[in-house]
Amino acid sequence: MKRWMGLVIAALMIAGSRSSDAAxxxxxxxxxxxxxxxxxxxxxxxxxxxxIIDGFCASACTIVLATLPSTRICVTSRAELAFHAAWDIGRRGRAVTNAGATRMMYHMYPAPVRRWIAGRGGLTPRTIFLRGNRLQGMYRSCPT
Incomplete structure (x- = not known):
């Protein structure tokens, strides 16, 4: 019985370590x-x-930049991030900018991303895109 339990614990430890290595x-x-x-x-x-950001990541998806350390994020040449102001559904089903949520999101982003956003007029209802050399200058390229 003890040996069986030891094998189960070892298997769980191995499975746990592999899941943390996966991207x-x-x-x-x-x-x-x-x-x-x-x-x-x-x-x-x-x-x-x-x-691994390997394509389109828009709106709330970009919160990944604020939550994970940059050392655990890499981008490919296909990576494209889209930012805009946060919004709620207002009267008659129309989108209404949520200033508080927009400020919160902006301040969550790392400094290089905030500077880039600020240089494009901030988070507004208009969507702005971060990709290519600019993005690859902020985050490491994914290993091939």
Whole structure:
């Protein structure tokens, strides 16, 4: 019985170490509710996993930059981040900018990202895109 338990514990330890070595790949994430992304990325941070941004990451998806250390994020040449002001659904189903949530998101981002956003007029209802050399200058390239 003791030997069996030891084997189970060893297997769980090995499985746990492998899961922290695995990377999560972002390829086509259009965002969503801020709270869901904060929760998702907090769990990802606790898991020890890294993130490969290998495509479109928009809106709340970009919270990954604020939640994980930059050492656990890499970008490919296909990576493209889209930023805009946070919004709520207002009267008649129209999008209304949420100034408080927009400020919160802006201040969560790392300094290089905040500077880039500020240089483009800040987080507004207009979407701005970070990709190519600018993005690769802020985050390491993914190993091939």
């Amino acid at each position: 999560v790949r972002i390829t086509d994430d259009r965002g969503g509710l801020i709270g869901k992304y904060i929760y998702k990325y907090e769990r990802l941070r606790a898991s020890g996993q890294s993130v």
